[in-house]
Amino acid sequence: MEVNIAAETFAALAQPSRLTVLKELVQAGPAGLRAGVIAERLSVPAPTMSFHLKELSRAGLVQSHREGRSVIYAADYGGLRELIDFLLADCCQGDRRLCGPYVIKESA
Amino acid sequence: MEVNIAAETFAALAQPSRLTVLKELVQAGPAGLRAGVIAERLSVPAPTMSFHLKELSRAGLVQSHREGRSVIYAADYGGLRELIDFLLADCCQGDRRLCGPYVIKESA
DNA sequence: TCCATAATTCCATGATTATCAAAATATGGA
DNA sequence: TCCATATTTTGATAATCATGGAATTATGGA
Numbered sequence: 001m002e003v004n005i006a007a008e009t010f011a012a013l014a015q016p017s018r019l020t021v022l023k024e025l026v027q028a029g030p031a032g033l034r035a036g037v038i039a040e041r042l043s044v045p046a047p048t049m050s051f052h053l054k055e056l057s058r059a060g061l062v063q064s065h066r067e068g069r070s071v072i073y074a075a076d077y078g079g080l081r082e083l084i085d086f087l088l089a090d091c092c093q094g095d096r097r098l099c100g101p102y103v104i105k106e107s108a
Numbered sequence: 109m110e111v112n113i114a115a116e117t118f119a120a121l122a123q124p125s126r127l128t129v130l131k132e133l134v135q136a137g138p139a140g141l142r143a144g145v146i147a148e149r150l151s152v153p154a155p156t157m158s159f160h161l162k163e164l165s166r167a168g169l170v171q172s173h174r175e176g177r178s179v180i181y182a183a184d185y186g187g188l189r190e191l192i193d194f195l196l197a198d199c200c201q202g203d204r205r206l207c208g209p210y211v212i213k214e215s216a
Numbered sequence: 217t218c219c220a221t222a223a224t225t226c227c228a229t230g231a232t233t234a235t236c237a238a239a240a241t242a243t244g245g246a
Numbered sequence: 247t248c249c250a251t252a253t254t255t256t257g258a259t260a261a262t263c264a265t266g267g268a269a270t271t272a273t274g275g276a
Contacts, residue, residue, distance in 0.1 A: 003131075004124050011122035015234080016115045023111075027201055035253060045236055050254055069243050069252045084195050092188070093135055123264080143223060153266050158224055160264090177222045177273050
């Protein structure tokens with residue numbers, strides 16, 4: 001992952017509401033959550049939450065699709081994986097102090 | 109790691125120069141690099157780099173100490189580890205799609 | 217003490233981000 | 247078509263962040 005892209009992705013996580021949303025969406029699993037439910041859960045006005053969801057979407061951390069009158073948001077596991085890979089591979093270049101407890105399995 | 113703290117830490121990584129510095133410091137290892145060398149390597153004016161190094165320091169991602177006329181910056185492996193732990197543990201709640209290839213070893 | 221080097225702080229400027237009311241858009245039913 | 251619901255876009259405002267020249271602080275040597 002290129003540095004500028006990684007920085008943009010980190011920017012998407014640099015806001016408490018967005019970080020909380022991502023956590024909830026990972027917990028919710030592939031079924032995701034409706035936009036309205038997300039805004040209500042975090043007690044954030046709909047337009048504000050819409051702005052944050054758009055940011056997460058731009059960063060490739062969540063995906064969305066319409067279902068009737070609702071829009072369903074779900075975590076984008078691929079995007080999350082790429083970011084974790086960046087931190088582990090690019091930032092921790094085999095240094096045991098940093099990577100020690102983690103092992104990358106041969107076969108995913 | 110609490111969400112607000114995590115968001116602040118991600119904010120420190122949400123800037124290309126800072127992300128690049130962190131990479132170089134991890135590569136440089138515990139010996140670290142002099143502030144002047146860092147600024148020169150990235151072709152960034154000293155005051156600007158000083159600002160970025162302060163941000164990384166506030167976030168607990170780098171440490172510094174004076175050595176004669178120079179100030180040496182080095183990666184803070186503990187801070188980096190905490191952030192990776194947050195992503196793996198807090199965000200990936202045992203979901204195999206996300207955590208599959210990574211294993212947390214019993215004994216660190 | 218005086219000077220050169222190394223780094224930071226100060227400060228002004230421009231750019232980006234976060235917030236949310238009001239308006240607009242999209243969908244499904246009556 | 248008309249209405250209610252669900253969400254997004256618009257637009258204005260305030261707050262935060264990034265940049266770098268000039269001034270300041272810290273250190274070591276002459």
